[in-house]
Amino acid sequence: QVQLQESGPGLVKPSETLSLTCAVSGVSMTNNIYYWGWIRQPPGKEPEWIGTVFYNGSTHYAPSLKSRVTISADTSKSQFSLRLTSVTTADTAVYYCARAHTIFGVAIRYYFDYWGQGTLVTVSS
Amino acid sequence: DIQMTQSPSSLSASVGDRVTITCRASPKISNFLNWYQQKPGKAPKLLIYAASSLNNGVPSRFSGAGSRTDFTLTISGLQPEDFATYYCQQTYSIPWTFGPGTKVEIK
Numbered sequence: 001q002v003q004l005q006e007s008g009p010g011l012v013k014p015s016e017t018l019s020l021t022c023a024v025s026g027v028s029m030t031n032n033i034y035y036w037g038w039i040r041q042p043p044g045k046e047p048e049w050i051g052t053v054f055y056n057g058s059t060h061y062a063p064s065l066k067s068r069v070t071i072s073a074d075t076s077k078s079q080f081s082l083r084l085t086s087v088t089t090a091d092t093a094v095y096y097c098a099r100a101h102t103i104f105g106v107a108i109r110y111y112f113d114y115w116g117q118g119t120l121v122t123v124s125s
Numbered sequence: 126d127i128q129m130t131q132s133p134s135s136l137s138a139s140v141g142d143r144v145t146i147t148c149r150a151s152p153k154i155s156n157f158l159n160w161y162q163q164k165p166g167k168a169p170k171l172l173i174y175a176a177s178s179l180n181n182g183v184p185s186r187f188s189g190a191g192s193r194t195d196f197t198l199t200i201s202g203l204q205p206e207d208f209a210t211y212y213c214q215q216t217y218s219i220p221w222t223f224g225p226g227t228k229v230e231i232k
Contacts (some may be wrong), residue, residue, distance in 0.1 A: 018151070034153050046212055046224065046226050047169060047212065047214075047221070047223045048223070049214075049220055049221040050221070058220055059218075062201065062219070062220040063126075063219070063220060064220070064223075071216035073182045077132065096168055096169075098168075099172075103174075107155075107157075109156075109157055109174070109175050109216060110216040110221070111159045111171055111175070111180075111214075111216065112161075112169070112171060112182065112195075112214075113171045113174075115168035115169060115170075117167075117168055118168050
């Protein structure tokens with residue numbers, strides 16, 4: 001079965017870089033109907049989409065975070081990663097990785113059908 | 126950015142009730158609309174994609190409808206396991222955005 005699992009530090013200091021990895025199992029990352037994404041959710045708020053990566057390295061980022069975010073894929077290890085630089089307390093959230101399933105047609109539709117369990121990242125000195 | 130709103134923000138209902146949650150998009154998003162259920166401490170779970178398509182394994186008491194700007198999620202016959210927060214999400218244009226959520230509580 002498809003599984004995603006986030007890993008990385010739970011505490012990051014302000015101005016430093018947040019780095020997380022998502023291990024994917026049960027599915028090939030090179031299947032061209034899937035993108036791989038990161039979503040975060042601050043305590044008590046709705047989820048916020050951060051960005052997605054295709055297996056070939058093509059990315060889409062939320063404009064509000066684009067200057068600080070890098071998402072990359074390593075299909076040989078069946079994992080993808082998130083780097084968020086210059087973090088502040090506003091970046092404290094539960095971070096989820098997820099699979100974005102695509103439906104090809106006149107336009108491409110996306111939906112997140114598999115999610116990791118999430119990992120809480122706290123930004124604090 | 127496309128703005129997503131939901132109503133109500135919370136509701137109280139009893140087991141067996143029919144519940145309808147509304148999601149509104151501005152500007153229009155065709156049917157690029159997904160619905161998720163989230164329970165405390167858990168990841169969101171996909172219920173409905175493309176406004177009205179039921180995800181695999183989701184009970185048929187869940188249904189979605191709508192297009193362009195106005196969408197609904199209906200639960201026909203609320204079950205104890207349905208008490209949760211529900212979010213809509215648009216993937217019509219970047220950034221993909223979520224609504225603020227509707228919390229369904231036990232009356």
